Amino acid sequence: MALHFVTQAGTTAQVGQSVLLTGAEAKHAAVVRRVRVGESVTIGDGAGVWLEGVVEDVSAAEVSVRITARREHELPSVRIVLAQALAKGDRDELAVQAACELGVDEIVPWQASRSISRWEGPKAAKGRERWATIVREAAKQAHRSWIPEIAGVETTGQLAKRAVDARMLVLDPTAQTRLSSIRADDRDLVLVVGPEGGISPEELDRLTEAGAERVRLGGTVLRTSTAGPAAIAVLSGILGRW
Secondary structure (H helix, E strand, O other), X not given: OOEEEEOOXXXXXXXXXXXXXXXXXXXXXXXXXXXXXXXXXXXXXXXXXXEEEEEEEEOOOEXXXXXXXXXXOOOOOOOEXXXXXXOOOOHHHHHHHHHHHHOOOEEEEEOOOOOOOOOOOHHHHHHHXXXXXXXXXXXXXXXXXXXXXXXXXXXXXXXXXXXXXXXXXXXXXXXXXXXXXXOOOOOOEEEEEOOOOOOOHHHHHHHHHOOOEEEEOOOOOOOHHHHXXXXXXXXXXXXXXX
């Protein structure tokens, strides 16, 4: 499989033209991946554009690729959104990385009441930027044509509003309904994953009152770092993506 790289969103490069990889992406291509002149590579803009090309020139500052094919991929008609509760250490980051590799379309950082990690003030912007970097690298590794969006951190009240237009599925190990038994409609699917201490009863009530459904993955309790990715895999099968 050809090496894959990412260029700026909205690229208009057509077959026969050249695309320049610059900055950190050029250094990664030239120094880390050691691309060579004449090598076939793919390039995405993270917004649906998928390019195939041949490397024309290589330096640590700039890599030139001549385009041989161009395709544009649409977003799925039903998107998968992960509302991931903030967690201590790198557990939420592990969830974000795996979710991106498995096909999530948007990630919402959720400030749950039992989240030990707190995104407040300048930390919120830094946290979002960190997740965006993780998602970009994971999308590149997975050869995704769309890089998932990272929303701003949301409270439970803000998250509940998403249940108005989307189908919200709250992962709850005590729920009676299995996630694998649901049938999707034309609404986006919002998966809600709690922190290490779980989702509080008050939060469960607020989300279900807003229209959310409580579902479980099976008979075991998964970590916050694995529950979301596991659920995304199940939904990918239900939606026919896999």
